[in-house]
Amino acid sequence: MNLDGIKEILDLVREHDLAEFELELDGLKIRVRKDSPVHFMPAPVPATPSPVMVAPTVAGPAGAVALAPEIAPLGDDEALELAVVKSPMVGTFYRAPEPGARPFVDVGTEVAKGQVLCIIEAMKLMNEIESEYDGEIVRVYVENGQPVQFGERLFAIKAR
Amino acid sequence: MTDVSAPLPDEFRQAVARHATELEGFARDVHYYEQAGSTNDLAAVLAGGGVPEGTVVLAAAQTAGRGRQRRQWHSPPGGGLYFSVVFRPRDAQVGDGDAGALLVAPQTSLLTLMAGEAVADGISRATGLEAALKWPNDLVVEAAAPACVSAWRKLGGILAEASVEGERVRHVIVGIGINVRPAAYPPEVRDRATSLESELGREVDAATVFAACLAALARGRSDLVEGRARLVLERWRRRAPSAVGRHVTWEGPDGPWHGVTRGVDDTGALLIEHEGRVVRVVAGDVLWT
Numbered sequence: 001m002n003l004d005g006i007k008e009i010l011d012l013v014r015e016h017d018l019a020e021f022e023l024e025l026d027g028l029k030i031r032v033r034k035d036s037p038v039h040f041m042p043a044p045v046p047a048t049p050s051p052v053m054v055a056p057t058v059a060g061p062a063g064a065v066a067l068a069p070e071i072a073p074l075g076d077d078e079a080l081e082l083a084v085v086k087s088p089m090v091g092t093f094y095r096a097p098e099p100g101a102r103p104f105v106d107v108g109t110e111v112a113k114g115q116v117l118c119i120i121e122a123m124k125l126m127n128e129i130e131s132e133y134d135g136e137i138v139r140v141y142v143e144n145g146q147p148v149q150f151g152e153r154l155f156a157i158k159a160r
Numbered sequence: 161m162t163d164v165s166a167p168l169p170d171e172f173r174q175a176v177a178r179h180a181t182e183l184e185g186f187a188r189d190v191h192y193y194e195q196a197g198s199t200n201d202l203a204a205v206l207a208g209g210g211v212p213e214g215t216v217v218l219a220a221a222q223t224a225g226r227g228r229q230r231r232q233w234h235s236p237p238g239g240g241l242y243f244s245v246v247f248r249p250r251d252a253q254v255g256d257g258d259a260g261a262l263l264v265a266p267q268t269s270l271l272t273l274m275a276g277e278a279v280a281d282g283i284s285r286a287t288g289l290e291a292a293l294k295w296p297n298d299l300v301v302e303a304a305a306p307a308c309v310s311a312w313r314k315l316g317g318i319l320a321e322a323s324v325e326g327e328r329v330r331h332v333i334v335g336i337g338i339n340v341r342p343a344a345y346p347p348e349v350r351d352r353a354t355s356l357e358s359e360l361g362r363e364v365d366a367a368t369v370f371a372a373c374l375a376a377l378a379r380g381r382s383d384l385v386e387g388r389a390r391l392v393l394e395r396w397r398r399r400a401p402s403a404v405g406r407h408v409t410w411e412g413p414d415g416p417w418h419g420v421t422r423g424v425d426d427t428g429a430l431l432i433e434h435e436g437r438v439v440r441v442v443a444g445d446v447l448w449t
Contacts, residue, residue, distance in 0.1 A: 088327040089269075092443035098230035114325070121443040123272045123428050124228065124296045125332065127322045147413070147443070 083133055085155040087148040091122030095144040103144070105155070109137045117155055120148060135159040163202065168192040172218065175371035182375035184382060186214035186245070193219040195237070198226060200321055200335040203244035207323070207331040213248040213381075216374065225337060227319055233337050239344030240316075240355075241366050244335040245377060247271065249328075268329060269442075270389055272297050272320045273428045274380040275334045277396040279316060282373030283338070289359050291315050293400040295421075295430045295446060299338070301354050302401075311448065312402075313354035315339055336373065340366050393426065400424075402448055408432060410446040418449070 087093070095103040095118055104116050111117065111131045120127045139156035142148055168190050176187050189211065196202055196219035203217040219242045222235035235242050276297025283299075284290050291299045292312075299316035316338035323330040339345055339355035356364045383392050397403065406421045410432070419434035429440040 088324060090442055094229075101230075121228075123269050123442060124318070125268060125272050125320045125322055126228070127324045127329075130323065130325045132326055 081158055082138065083135070083157045083159050084153050085117060085129065085131070085157060087120060087150060087152045087154055088129070089120055089122050089127065090150050091120040091127070091148060093142045093144065093146050093148045093154065094119040094121065095140070105137050105140075107137055107140060111135060111137060111157065129154070131157065133157050133159040163196045164194045166192055166194045168218070169367070171365070171367040172370060175365075175367035176374070178368075179371040179375045182378065183371075184214070184378040185212070186378040186381075187216050187371070187374045188212075188214060190216045190218055193217070195219065195221050195223060196242075197224040198222055198335075199242055199244040200226075200319060200333050203246055203333045203335070204321065204323070204331075207246045207248070207333060211246060213246055214374075214378065215246045216243055218243040218370065227317055227337075233317065233319070234345050235337065236343060238341065240340050241336070241338040241370055241373075243370065244333050245374070247332040247334060247381065248330075268322065268332065270384055270392055270428045271332060271334070272318065273396050273424070274384055274392045275318050275320065275336070275377065277392060277399060278376035278380040279318065279336055279338065279373050280399050281376040281395070283315075283356065283369055285376070286369040286372040287356055287360060287364055289356060291399070292402070293396060294448070295400060295403050295424065296428065301359055312352075314352060315354055315356070315359070334377070338369065338373075340364055340369070389426070393424070393428070396428075397424065403430065407449045408446050409449050410441060411444050 095105075097104070097119065104118055105111055112134050113131055115131045116128045117131050117137075118129050120129060135157040137155055138158045141153040141155065148154065169192070172190065172192070176183070176190065179187075191202065191206065193199070193202070196217070199217040199219050199222060201224075203215070206215055206217065219235070221237035221239075222233070222242050225233035225235035225242060227233045273293075273296050276293050276299065280291045280293055280299055289301075292302055294300050294312060297318045298312075298314060299318075300312035301315050302312055316336065318337075319335040320332055321335070322332040337344075339353060341357050342350070342355050344355055345353040356369070380392055383389065403421050404423050407418065408421055409416050409418050411417075412434075417432075417434055417439075419432035419439065422431040422433050422438055424430055425440065427442075429442045430446060432439050432441055432446075
């Protein structure tokens with residue numbers, strides 16, 4: 001499976017107006033899904049939802065696909081290796097545990113699965129968002145202290 | 161900064177036993193420390209190791225007690241009650257993946273409000289003192305005299321910290337600090353702080369307050385996961401007069417905004433009327449002016 005193959009799949013999905021498509025081939029699993037309704041928060045949907053998501057299979061509950069990390073639309077060859085961490089809630093994004101402290105991660109930081117990437121505060125609940133991947137942070141999308149919406153991009157990780 | 165563990169003192173053991181029928185498994189296991197860095201940190205380690213929901217870490221003193229954004233929470237020995245409770249998505253400990261979603265929302269968004277209401281209720285049942293809530297879960301006593309430096313004196317605070325992977329909440333640690341005696345806070349904040357004993361003018365049995373708060377937390381937890389969130393909100397609203405019709409300032413997208421509180425919605429967000437429209441606030445500092 002190469003990039004052209006994936007583009008072909010995306011075209012087929014569009015052409016036939018499929019809501020969801022899944023393919024497993026030689027250990028590579030691809031799931032394409034059109035935007036689904038936001039399940040939980042009665043908050044505004046992010047302003048720029050991707051019409052189609054290509055998600056690497058993630059271990060976890062079957063019901064938790066709404067935020068399956070998408071592939072970042074960056075460079076062509078890199079596209080398959082980047083996972084985008086999205087906000088699972090509406091809240092305030094904090095890159096460090098306290099004002100003035102070093103950020104949990106920065107561009108170039110090697111992260112391990114389970115490592116805390118940031119805190120999102122909602123209703124005074126400090127949600128420590130952990131990495132689902134081993135890899136390197138290649139992009140930080142949000143500034144410290146900014147409000148984030150459900151599904152908004154937070155980080156791109158080049159998974160190892 | 162060493163954590164010093166010890167057997168749970170008798171008065172706490174007895175108070176928990178007296179509330180056994182209301183605890184629904186909460187406080188079955190209480191890890192007691194004569195001194196701890198932070199009970200939230202110890203509880204997070206225990207939660208990561210798989211302890212069941214309702215496990216409690218209680219400390220007589222904290223050397224690194226903290227509040228929001230790691231502001232120091234003064235926790236000297238003999239001053240207050242400092243304890244943290246492990247919450248989990250129901251059934252997460254038996255490997256039922258989908259059940260994790262139960263705690264994601266709206267229940268998690270209401271968890272901190274529930275905790276504030278439960279602690280206020282526990283204090284009321286144990287001592288008769290009626291604390292008020294300031295959104296989302298500050299425990300306060302409204303000052304009688306308008307000339308006071310601050311309209312409210314803080315009686316206690318709650319710091320809730322969740323571990324989230326993907327959209328799955330693994331656990332939430334709810335840390336609670338209650339000022340029992342004036343020794344709990346430094347003299348320089350006495351205009352803004354108070355304690356159970358200062359308000360009541362008598363000695364208070366901290367162990368009974370502890371057990372009553374845990375019983376109320378267990379009830380609130382059941383209300384949230386069994387579809388009775390409405391009851392939690394009703395109780396919260398009764399204790400939070402400041403959530404309606406009061407002037408507030410908060411950090412808007414372009415600097416401080418001013419408005420008037422218009423209650424909380426069903427997700428627990430504070431509604432504030434600002435320049436003719438109602439804004440939902442879910443995070444950040446809101447100052448009552």
